[in-house]
Amino acid sequence: MQNIKDTVKEVIYAVIPITLVVIILQFTIIWLPLEMFFQFLIGVAMVSVGLILFLLGVHIGLLPVGEMIGSALPKTNKLWMILFFGFLLGFVVTVAEPDVRVLANQIDLVSNGEISSNILIYSVALGVGIFVMFALLRIIFNIKINHLLMGGYGLAFLLAAFTPANFIPISFDAGGVTTGPMTVPFILALGVGVASVLKGKATASDSFGLVALASIGPILAVLILWVIYG
Incomplete structure (x- = not known):
């Protein structure tokens, strides 16, 4: 109550x-x-x-289930399973994100249907899923987040040099919309669950930064999409 x-x-x-x-x-x-x-x-x-x-x-x-899944996956002692389900959960929760659908519909409208909303949604979801895997690898192997952030944004700026100028802001907006009310709680809870089990290898603070990393994935995915369509 x-x-x-x-x-x-x-x-x-x-x-x-x-x-x-x-x-x-x-x-x-x-x-x-x-x-x-x-x-x-x-x-x-x-x-x-x-x-x-x-x-x-x-x-x-969402929060209790996310933490339970995050705490159950490391107990399997199978890295591929942790990464696979991390990717899958990141993908499906992004597909369900309302903010992503709003952006996709706007781009579909502006591009006169050349870039369909479904293509953009699945591209963004794919980027989130892949970088959720990287975020989980960071927790498991205690990788410094600075390295991943610099590498991710460095690659984004490199791709931006080959992307039509009109589409670069859209790409970075795609990273922003993934920090919506569906994606953030679940990804954070997943990270908290994983970090809580890996005591000695990870601390509670390692569960943070997942959203920052996950938001890089859509930027890269959409930039690559623009390079292909451009």
Whole structure:
């Protein structure tokens, strides 16, 4: 019950500021048609209810399951299994990410269907899955995150030199949208589970940085996609 109250407060504190700003602008500068303004208020109510249910689902289902999977995989003592399921989970959770679908639909619209939304979604998901594997390898073998970040972004800038200029911002946006409400909780929970089992080889702090690494994958994947289509 306390968890529900905390979630409701969290959503209210998050939604109220933007709602107040729009209301102030409505009666001072923009003066939207009343129909559109009422649609906004209805949308705010629907978003608030949706966020409450979503965050409750994350706390009740995604986080515990992610940690359990992360803690169970190292106990198999099979590196290929840890990497395979890390890739698979990173892939499927990105396909389900709402932010990725919004970006894919926008690009499909701008490119007049030349780059279909499905191609972009699966490319981004593939990039996330591969770099989740690298993130798990970092935890297992205690690799410094600085090396992976410098290598990943170095390769991204190198590919950017061969990519049409109009598509470079889209590629980096693809990395940003993977830090959405579906992907982040699950990947973080997965890392926490893996790090909690590998005591002596990894500390709790090693479970962080997974999202930073996972966001490099979509950038590289989309840059490669643009090189192919360009």
